[in-house]
Amino acid sequence: MSRPAHIDSYYAASANPSAEHPLLTESLDCDVCVIGAGLTGCSAALELAERGYDVVVLEAQRVGWGASGRSGGQLVTGYGCDLGTLERSVGLADSRRLWQLSLEAMDLVRQRVARHRIDCGLHWGYLHAAIKPRQERELERWQQQLEQVYGYPGLRLLRGLELGAVIGSRRYRAGLLDPGSGHLHPLNYTLGLAAAAARAGARFFEASPALALRRGQRPQVATPAGQVRCRYLLLCGNAYLGELSPELRHTIMPVGTYIVASEPLPAELLARLMPANAAVADLNFVLDYFRCSEDRRMLFGGRVSYSTRQPSKLSGSIRARMVKVFPELAGVHIDYTWGGFVAITRNRAPHFGRLAPNVLFAQGYSGHGMAVTGLAGKIMAEAIAGTAERLDLFARIPHRPFPGGRALRTPALVLAMFYYRLRDLL
Numbered sequence: 001m002s003r004p005a006h007i008d009s010y011y012a013a014s015a016n017p018s019a020e021h022p023l024l025t026e027s028l029d030c031d032v033c034v035i036g037a038g039l040t041g042c043s044a045a046l047e048l049a050e051r052g053y054d055v056v057v058l059e060a061q062r063v064g065w066g067a068s069g070r071s072g073g074q075l076v077t078g079y080g081c082d083l084g085t086l087e088r089s090v091g092l093a094d095s096r097r098l099w100q101l102s103l104e105a106m107d108l109v110r111q112r113v114a115r116h117r118i119d120c121g122l123h124w125g126y127l128h129a130a131i132k133p134r135q136e137r138e139l140e141r142w143q144q145q146l147e148q149v150y151g152y153p154g155l156r157l158l159r160g161l162e163l164g165a166v167i168g169s170r171r172y173r174a175g176l177l178d179p180g181s182g183h184l185h186p187l188n189y190t191l192g193l194a195a196a197a198a199r200a201g202a203r204f205f206e207a208s209p210a211l212a213l214r215r216g217q218r219p220q221v222a223t224p225a226g227q228v229r230c231r232y233l234l235l236c237g238n239a240y241l242g243e244l245s246p247e248l249r250h251t252i253m254p255v256g257t258y259i260v261a262s263e264p265l266p267a268e269l270l271a272r273l274m275p276a277n278a279a280v281a282d283l284n285f286v287l288d289y290f291r292c293s294e295d296r297r298m299l300f301g302g303r304v305s306y307s308t309r310q311p312s313k314l315s316g317s318i319r320a321r322m323v324k325v326f327p328e329l330a331g332v333h334i335d336y337t338w339g340g341f342v343a344i345t346r347n348r349a350p351h352f353g354r355l356a357p358n359v360l361f362a363q364g365y366s367g368h369g370m371a372v373t374g375l376a377g378k379i380m381a382e383a384i385a386g387t388a389e390r391l392d393l394f395a396r397i398p399h400r401p402f403p404g405g406r407a408l409r410t411p412a413l414v415l416a417m418f419y420y421r422l423r424d425l426l
Contacts, residue, residue: 009070010261010299010336011187016119018063018191019198024205024226030056032384033221033228035210035244036236038068039186039369040362042193043377044234046112049200051385056228057202058221060209063194066240069187070340071370072259072289072301074279075109076126076181077152078102080366081348083145089349089397092149097393099150105375106180109189112374118192121294125278126181127158129172135283136174143176154179166276169325175280183279183291186370193374210237213244215356232384235361236377238369239343245361250401251351252364256305258339260318262298262332270296273326288321298322298329303339310339342367345399352376352394360384360391364399 032048034041037059048055059065079086079102086095113122130136139157146152156177158166163175198204205223214220219233235245239254274280274292281289290300302321305311315337323330344366345351351364360383362376383391 008336009187009338010259010293010297011069011073011185013336014185014188014293014295015069016188016191018195021059021063021204021206024058024208024223024228027227027229028056028203029229030054030203031230032056032232032234033058033219033230034234034236035221036066036238036240037063037194037204037206038066038236038238039064039190039193039373040068040238040376041234041236042068042190042197043374044236044380045202045204045377046193046197046200047378047381048384049197049202051381053384055197055202056230057194057197057204058208058210058223058228059204059206060237060240062206063204064187064190067238067340067342067369068190068373070259070338071186071257071342072183072279072291072299073186073370074126074181074183074281074289074291075106075371076281076368077106077178077371078368079349079372080344080368083150085347085349086397089347090393094393094396096150099152101375101390101393102372103152103180105371108374108378109184109371112193112196113184113189116192116196118189118196120185120188120192122182122184122189123277123279124179124182125166125276126178126183127166127276127278127280128176128178129167129280129282130174131172131282131284133173138283139174139176152180166278167280168273168275171325172282177278181279184370185294210244215359217358219359231358233359234380235355235359235363238363238365239341241363245355247355248351248361248363251399252343252345253306253402254341255344256310256339256341257301257367258303258305258311258314258318258337259299259301260315260322260334261293261336262300262322262329263335264296265298265329265332267296269328270298273298273328288325290322290325297335298326298332300325305339314339342369346402347397347399349397349399350376350394351397351399352379352391354391354395
């Protein structure tokens with residue numbers, strides 16, 4: 001009889017040793033209160049503490065507990081939306097600026113890993129893989145657009161033997177290799193940012209959820225056993241922000257995403273299947289995405305839930321998708337199965353801005369948050385320090401609430417996603 005998969009995250013099981021932060025049990029005053037100790041919150045705390053601000057970070061669970069520590073760990077240039085969406089929203093000139101900011105987000109990851117010596121298995125190389133002829137044509141158009149309009153050279157469109165040198169699967173017709181994207185251990189990266197922020201002076205409190213906010217000249221945040229008064233408040237809870245801000249809750253939808261980790265695989269097998277150690281994702285709307293871990297596991301994601309309910313027989317269904325890509329893994333055991341929520345916006349563009357002059361937020365990364373979250377924290381810190389042009393650029397992107405109101409928006413989204421699932425089959 002095969003042993004059951006662990007239902008906890010592989011990342012939690014392979015996390016670096018980290019500090020445990022106390023519960024907030026007092027009343028504090030500070031310059032900046034950050035709600036949420038994921039990548040956005042830890043990035044903001046690090047930037048602000050290094051600038052000399054007194055920073056308090058409130059986390060409902062533990063550092064990196066949400067999407068920041070559960071994701072596929074894939075670092076991808078750009079955003080969750082296509083560039084056409086940005087061009088229609090802010091114009092071509094500012095769309096180019098936003099693209100350049102996504103490249104800065106990648107550089108920021110590279111710099112922070114090196115500067116703070118974060119052990120997170122950072123590797124470069126990312127393959128966008130085409131299954132169908134129309135997707136192959138899409139890759140050709142995308143490469144041309146990025147090179148000729150956005151000035152992004154270095155992409156390689158691969159077929160045949162060149163494609164086989166990156167991925168050993170017959171499922172794909174072509175692939176666009178981006179050496180400027182990559183992958184890492186997301187929880188260890190988040191823990192590393194938190195440790196760097198704490199060394200710079202930021203104070204973290206875990207198991208201290210924000211229960212209520214009071215805005216004003218000095219915003220106040222109430223927790224179960226304490227409270228924080230601050231000059232500036234940053235809302236960095238994303239899909240886990242809950243009812244703290246109705247204005248923000250209406251513009252995002254929590255979407256469940258799920259991943260499995262195989263047992264450790266023989267090195268020679270991985271060398272055949274993933275010879276370039278690149279992260280891979282296909283072009284379907286409900287996509288498969290996968291990469292190798294540092295200890296030679298296949299990490300494979302391929303299910304989503306738009307109803308907030310976890311799909312049944314999760315491990316088996318993702319395994320079936322994995323075997324469709326790599327038949328050689330049919331007999332491999334799944335050691336871990338886990339999931340979590342990401343926040344999507346209607347247009348899949350990130351949602352940054354202000355609710356008041358001293359209340360800032362960043363959310364809605366729509367599956368492209370591993371690098372952009374770090375940029376979001378830096379940009380909010382810049383705005384607090386008096387340089388808000390880059391935050392204002394993101395704030396120009398229009399965001400509308402999901403239709404259907406609170407009662408009907410989830411069923412409406414499920415119906416809309418059914419259309420895209422059918423399209424993936426064509």
